Amino acid sequence: MKAWLIARRELAGYLRTWSGYIILAVILALNGLFFNAYALGGASKRSAEVLSGFFYYSSGFTVVAALFISMRLLAEERQMGTLLLLYSSPVKDRDIVLGKFLAGLAFLALYILCTAYMPLLILVNGKVSLGHVSAGYLGLLLLGSASLAVGTFGSALSRNQLMAAITSAVMLVALILCWLVARITEQPLSEVFSALSLWNQHFPPFQSGLIHTRDVAYYLVVTYVALFAATRVVEARRWR
Amino acid sequence: MIQVEGLTKYYGEHAAIRDLAFTIGQGEVIGFLGLNGAGKSTTLKVLGCVLLPTSGRVVIDGHDVVGNPHEVRQRMGYLPDVPPLYDEMTVGEYLSYVAQLRGVAAKATSARVAEAEEKTDLRDVHGELISTLSHGFRQRVGVAQALVHKPALLILDEPTSGLDPRQIVEMRRVIRGLRGEHTVLVSSHILPEISQTCDRLLIIHQGTLVAQGTEDELARRMGGGGSIEVELRGDRARAVAVLQEFGAVEVERASEDMVALKLRASPDLRPRVAQALVGAGLELLRLDQGAGQLESIFLGLTHGQEARA
Numbered sequence: 001m002k003a004w005l006i007a008r009r010e011l012a013g014y015l016r017t018w019s020g021y022i023i024l025a026v027i028l029a030l031n032g033l034f035f036n037a038y039a040l041g042g043a044s045k046r047s048a049e050v051l052s053g054f055f056y057y058s059s060g061f062t063v064v065a066a067l068f069i070s071m072r073l074l075a076e077e078r079q080m081g082t083l084l085l086l087y088s089s090p091v092k093d094r095d096i097v098l099g100k101f102l103a104g105l106a107f108l109a110l111y112i113l114c115t116a117y118m119p120l121l122i123l124v125n126g127k128v129s130l131g132h133v134s135a136g137y138l139g140l141l142l143l144g145s146a147s148l149a150v151g152t153f154g155s156a157l158s159r160n161q162l163m164a165a166i167t168s169a170v171m172l173v174a175l176i177l178c179w180l181v182a183r184i185t186e187q188p189l190s191e192v193f194s195a196l197s198l199w200n201q202h203f204p205p206f207q208s209g210l211i212h213t214r215d216v217a218y219y220l221v222v223t224y225v226a227l228f229a230a231t232r233v234v235e236a237r238r239w240r
Numbered sequence: 241m242i243q244v245e246g247l248t249k250y251y252g253e254h255a256a257i258r259d260l261a262f263t264i265g266q267g268e269v270i271g272f273l274g275l276n277g278a279g280k281s282t283t284l285k286v287l288g289c290v291l292l293p294t295s296g297r298v299v300i301d302g303h304d305v306v307g308n309p310h311e312v313r314q315r316m317g318y319l320p321d322v323p324p325l326y327d328e329m330t331v332g333e334y335l336s337y338v339a340q341l342r343g344v345a346a347k348a349t350s351a352r353v354a355e356a357e358e359k360t361d362l363r364d365v366h367g368e369l370i371s372t373l374s375h376g377f378r379q380r381v382g383v384a385q386a387l388v389h390k391p392a393l394l395i396l397d398e399p400t401s402g403l404d405p406r407q408i409v410e411m412r413r414v415i416r417g418l419r420g421e422h423t424v425l426v427s428s429h430i431l432p433e434i435s436q437t438c439d440r441l442l443i444i445h446q447g448t449l450v451a452q453g454t455e456d457e458l459a460r461r462m463g464g465g466g467s468i469e470v471e472l473r474g475d476r477a478r479a480v481a482v483l484q485e486f487g488a489v490e491v492e493r494a495s496e497d498m499v500a501l502k503l504r505a506s507p508d509l510r511p512r513v514a515q516a517l518v519g520a521g522l523e524l525l526r527l528d529q530g531a532g533q534l535e536s537i538f539l540g541l542t543h544g545q546e547a548r549a
Contacts, residue, residue: 013329087290091341240292
């Protein structure tokens with residue numbers, strides 16, 4: 001499958017150039033600092049609370065990581081002129097988008113995997129339930145996948161990486177801030193906005209170790225819709 | 241192989257190409273000639289399925305470019321004006337990737353890559369990172385990626401741009417070597433590169449096709465049968481008298497010990513001209529085919545257009 005081929009090349013590109021590692025290292029360092037200062041800090045807590053705090057801060061950094069990982073996906077190829085190679089080859093639009101997204105997701109998964117030392121630290125000094133950790137990580141992966149898909153869409157729209165990062169950041173912030181809109185609107189609109197919000201209603205259950213179908217479905221739908229939109233953009237841009 | 245009818249592309253108000261029409265047969269090597277901004281790249285992008293024409297019809301190998309681009313892309317290799325290379329890959333990896341992207345089976349890939357490297361003289365840099373290659377090599381990798389899947393049609397947009405004279409000679413040899421296996425479209429704004437590699441020329445100026453044909457046909461149409469350049473030592477009047485036997489003569493430069501003349505006559509007459517001059521007791525220093533037979537055709541065509549515009 002062509003999407004797989006594109007994903008493999010893209011991932012190799014991430015692993016061979018500095019930019020990927022720099023993004024990974026910087027965000028990982030910040031994530032660790034926040035974990036140390038806020039999730040661990042203060043009065044003595046129960047392990048489950050610390051773990052919940054870890055997922056709370058990590059969710060924010062996962063969104064940021066997804067943003068920086070996704071910005072180069074299509075915009076960089078456009079900048080370098082290599083997009084013409086994909087466009088002039090017998091490859092379907094959706095394979096281009098899917099390939100790019102999968103490569104980004106694999107790299108994001110690497111980031112998420114790198115955060116595992118923090119729950120391990122908790123395990124060493126306390127008690128951690130495997131279910132709680134798995135639920136939290138599933139949440140991070142789903143949240144990351146949705147953010148990455150939005151970022152892929154932004155990258156498809158933009159001429160260069162900087163524009164891609166800005167466009168995607170605006171979209172992600174708008175999605176996250178939906179819950180603020182929910183507070184000032186009336187029923188039934190407020191419930192719609194509340195349910196639309198990228199974080200507010202859907203992530204906290206994962207954070208405390210609960211997996212709800214509607215939260216999983218929400219992140220998958222966001223991923224699908226954003227990738228679908230990105231495919232449409234590629235389809236339209238391919239001829240320009 | 242290619243039929244183009246009424247091809248027009250507008251960028252906003254500005255027409256990059258207007259009402260182009262031409263046909264190209266199987267196995268032909270065609271040169272697209274025009275000044276920068278004449279519409280060469282635009283035309284090749286439409287043929288390469290990366291640009292939607294405003295109007296007109298392009299059929300490649302029986303498939304409409306707009307209606308059925310996927311089929312066309314399978315039969316075509318395209319080198320854009322900037323080679324689409326990934327710097328962090330090696331030449332071999334890159335070519336394998338492109339081959340599979342264009343539908344070569346995994347098993348056949350390494351053989352195809354080797355073949356493409358052979359044709360473009362890239363064997364020695366197979367394992368090198370693309371970022372370390374010189375401009376000439378990068379350009380050849382660009383050609384290699386276009387032909388690695390053995391497409392029926394090869395579209396090369398300015399493959400010789402920015403190359404030094406030695407590299408241009410190599411590139412010309414590479415393109416000549418493609419004859420027979422592929423139909424090739426090469427664009428350039430530099431004439432000698434094209435005249436020596438192509439069967440037929442299409443001359444584009446300000447978005448319209450101003451002439452097409454072989455170099456000789458174009459020369460005949462322009463009413464010029466070529467020219468001969470002569471440099472000699474001796475009596476100028478006598479030299480002019482001798483040369484006038486063959487055609488019109490212009491004195492280009494004259495100094496105490498040297499006269500440079502231009503004779504309007506077919507370059508085929510060179511041996512007889514030389515004999516006549518030597519026979520008349522003149523010291524012949526240089527005798528050459530007039531520079532840029534094609535150049536004068538080209539300038540004539542594009543100049544005339546500008547005067548009319």
